[in-house]
Amino acid sequence: MxxxxxxxxxxxxxxxxxxxxxxxxxxxxxxxxxxxxxxxxxxxxxxxxxxxxxxxxxxxxxxxxxxxxxxxxxxxxxxxxxxxxxxxxxxxxxxxxxxxxxxxxxxxxxxxxxxxxxxxxxxxxxxxxxxxxxxxxxxxxxxxxxxxxxxxxxxxxxxxxxxxxxxxxxxxxxxxxxxxxxxxxxxxxxxxxxxxxxxxDAEDYIAIEDSTVALPSEYIFYYSPTYDRSINRLVKRISAKYGLPVICFNAKAFYVKGMDMMGFSLPEREDPSVYLALMRHASLVITTSFHGTIFSTMFERPFWTIKNGGMFGDDDRVLTLMDLLDLVDRLIPIEFDDDRNYLSPKDYAMYRGLREDxxxxxxxxxxxxxxxxx
Structure with a gap:
């Protein structure tokens, strides 16, 4: 071999x-x-x-x-x-x-x-x-x-x-x-x-997820590499609108940005297997991340990717992905919109076909x- x-x-x-x-x-x-x-x-x-x-x-x-x-x-x-x-x-x-x-x-x-x-x-x-x-x-x-x-x-x-x-x-x-x-x-x-x-496929990731991590029955999973404070405020308002707790990731960035003082929390431990469990069971995923977007779609969760930073310039990592797979409707600005239903499900029918091709x-x-x- x-x-x-x-x-x-x-x-x-x-x-x-x-x-x-x-x-x-x-x-x-x-x-x-x-x-x-x-x-x-x-x-x-x-x-x-x-x-x-x-x-x-x-x-x-x-x-x-x-x-x-x-x-x-x-x-x-x-x-x-x-x-x-x-x-x-x-x-x-x-x-x-x-x-x-x-x-x-x-x-x-x-x-x-x-x-x-x-x-x-x-x-x-x-x-x-x-x-x-x-x-x-x-x-x-x-x-x-x-x-x-x-x-x-x-x-x-x-x-x-x-x-x-x-x-x-x-x-x-x-x-x-x-x-x-x-x-x-x-x-x-x-x-x-x-x-x-x-x-x-999703089943491949379910096989390696951590099924023992303690999670609430409903929650927002907020995943971002840097946790920009303006996006943190957006997530706080969405959390308040629906009465859902917010779970984040990356303890170091979490504490540096003072996110514990916003009422957000962390899982008891962190690694890819916990990340997969958080993605799969979330009521809503909010992310700025390329792979955060991918795994939201892998488990067909309601999600929003926040347009920010380099996406307004040469950083087309997320934009290429969204164009390829019919996800552009889930890219939104940082500003809170009280008329938007942030819990609205994504129709993944076209995504499935495009992804298979x-x-x-x-x-x-x-x-x-x-x-x-x-």
Whole structure:
């Protein structure tokens, strides 16, 4: 059986990143290959998910003081994420943090992606995700994302990245802007495919959700990477309108933003399995997140994605997804609208058909790319 390496953000303590890694691993295995997630995580990523930030400016010191006050909870959550990694991922041996330490020996192909592995501006950016270290295996990019950062604008050496991309055997991208930027950079025309999470069914995720976490019978699940205060106020007003409690995620951001003082709460522990349970059982999901949008639809929940920040510029991650799958009607502004029925269900009939069509196209790309495995 041919072994296929996968290099992605599997070690991020971020549910979307971890679940897309799990999904791609699962799909590659079902195609008849032996998947292995390459246990690479650079120093930038390791620092990013530590309880405390480095720096002595007043804002950082204040955040660290808040994190210290809730350190036991943050560390307990970190342990849950690490347990998910050890139990759910088929990992390579060792623990690699530098691109120079990577080797393609033993792999018939290596897949980079999905997630923002080609965003050159983030703390965990690394050339390793462009596969220059792969010398004797097929190089495949599946649903890679630039995360709204055009390499030609944000890198001082775009020619290097053009060379990496031209050396790939098969490339697919996750967003429309990414497809345009690759063409501008290399002249290559590449397809837009689904995020790996959408290649699985709800039942696949129910099988790994945490069924023991205590949840109220009805609640709003509010999921956002940063918890912007203006959106927090919107969620507070929706909660008051319907008399529903609000459950959030990410203890560190929760306490830094003072969300406990708004009457919001956290689950007793955090990891992707708890996240899945919160998504599936929510009366309403409110999110600003790409994967928050995906999992709202995976379980066909009433949901709203709040248009904010980069969505008004080059960040088309959510917009590409919504255009592809008939979800644009669930994208709303930050302003509260008392006439809107925020609990209104989404009609998923068209979504199901569009998703199935996109899934077939995406699986065809991946199958053909893997057929070239050496």
């Amino acid at each position: 041919k072994k296929i390496g996968i290099i992605t953000f599997h070690r991020s303590h971020n549910c979307g990143s971890m679940l897309q890694a799990y999904a791609l691993q699962t799909v590659v295995g079902r195609m008849g290959y032996q998947p292995e997630i390459i246990n690479f995580s650079n120093l930038g990523q390791r620092k990013l998910y530590r309880p405390f930030q480095s720096g002595l400016n007043p804002k950082t010191l204040a955040k660290n003081a808040i994190a210290l006050a809730h350190l036991n909870r943050i560390r307990r959550n970190d342990a849950c994420y690490e347990r998910f990694i050890s139990e759910r991922f088929l990992l390579s041996e060792g623990d690699v943090s530098r691109c120079e330490e990577l080797s393609s020996d033993g792999y018939s192909a290596v897949i980079c992606g999905s997630d923002q592995v080609w965003n050159v501006t983030i703390d965990d950016a690394d050339d390793a995700y462009f596969l220059p270290w792969v010398t004797d295996a097929a190089k495949i990019a599946y649903a890679a994302s630039f995360g709204a950062r055009n390499i030609m604008k944000y890198s001082d050496d775009s020619k290097r990245y053009a060379g990496y991309l031209r050396a790939m055997d098969s490339i697919s991208i996750r967003e429309n802007n990414g497809r345009k930027w690759i063409h501008e950079l290399t002249g290559l025309d590449v397809p837009v495919v689904l995020d790996p999470t959408l290649l699985l 996109q899934r077939k196209t995406s699986l065809m790309f991946l199958g053909e790319a893997l057929s070239e495995a050496r």
